[in-house]
Amino acid sequence: MKWIVALCALAVACTGYAADSAPTAASVQELLTIMQSRQLVDSTLAQADTYLRTSIEQLGGHEPTADQQAILDDLRTQSIAVMREAMQWSALEPRFIEIYQASFTQAEVDGMLAFYRSPAGQAVIAKMPGAMQRTMVVMQELMNGMMPRLRELQAQALDRLKATREKSPDG
Numbered sequence: 423m424k425w426i427v428a429l430c431a432l433a434v435a436c437t438g439y440a441a442d443s444a445p446t447a448a449s450v451q452e453l454l455t456i457m458q459s460r461q462l463v464d465s466t467l468a469q470a471d472t473y474l475r476t477s478i479e480q481l482g483g484h485e486p487t488a489d490q491q492a493i494l495d496d497l498r499t500q501s502i503a504v505m506r507e508a509m510q511w512s513a514l515e516p517r518f519i520e521i522y523q524a525s526f527t528q529a530e531v532d533g534m535l536a537f538y539r540s541p542a543g544q545a546v547i548a549k550m551p552g553a554m555q556r557t558m559v560v561m562q563e564l565m566n567g568m569m570p571r572l573r574e575l576q577a578q579a580l581d582r583l584k585a586t587r588e589k590s591p592d593g
Contacts (some may be wrong), residue, residue, distance in 0.1 A: 431519055433443070435528060437571060442527050442529070443526065443527065443528050444523045444524070444527065444528065444530075445522060445523055445526055445528040445530075445531035445532075446528065447519050447523070449528065449531050449532070449535065450518075450519045450522040450523060450526075451515070451519060452517070452533060452535060453522065453534055453535055453538070454515065454518055454522075454548075455545075456535065456538045456539060457538055457547060458547055459515075459518065460511045460515075462551070463509055463511060463514060465551060467502070467505055470502065470505055471498070471502050474498045474501055474502065475498060478494045478497065478498055483492065
């Protein structure tokens with residue numbers, strides 16, 4: 423009888439441990455697939471290319487000559503190539519798996535899998551990139567709106583610092 427109680431206690435303890443154990447690589451890989459993580463990385467690279475193109479167009483503030491444009495195009499092409507090489511899915515996926523295994527339990531990954539398989543989870547996957555992009559636009563607008571006031575505060579602080587140096591005996 424005692425051994426049955428001990429066996430039951432051991433089974434309960436093992437079940438509790440399994441729920442808190444690190445997720446398997448296969449379950450994390452499935453989660454990354456369902457979350458469309460590879461496509462998100464590809465999308466990030468496309469956005470980086472757009473950002474580089476825009477930044478390079480604004481570089482210098484004037485219309486580049488044909489030779490200058492060729493140099494700028496080469497810069498963009500080489501920059502994107504470096505990013506694509508560094509952000510290859512085959513290199514990122516094992517790192518993401520390690521991060522998820524260190525960050526989540528198997529039960530948590532199972533819960534995320536259930537959520538992302540659901541219609542609501544699929545909606546999050548489909549709509550979150552757009553929501554994040556719109557959030558970034560709003561944040562940029564807020565930052566742009568704050569900049570004049572922040573520059574004013576900085577100038578006032580510099581004036582005050584300058585005034586304290588003038589009063590200081592060290593001059």
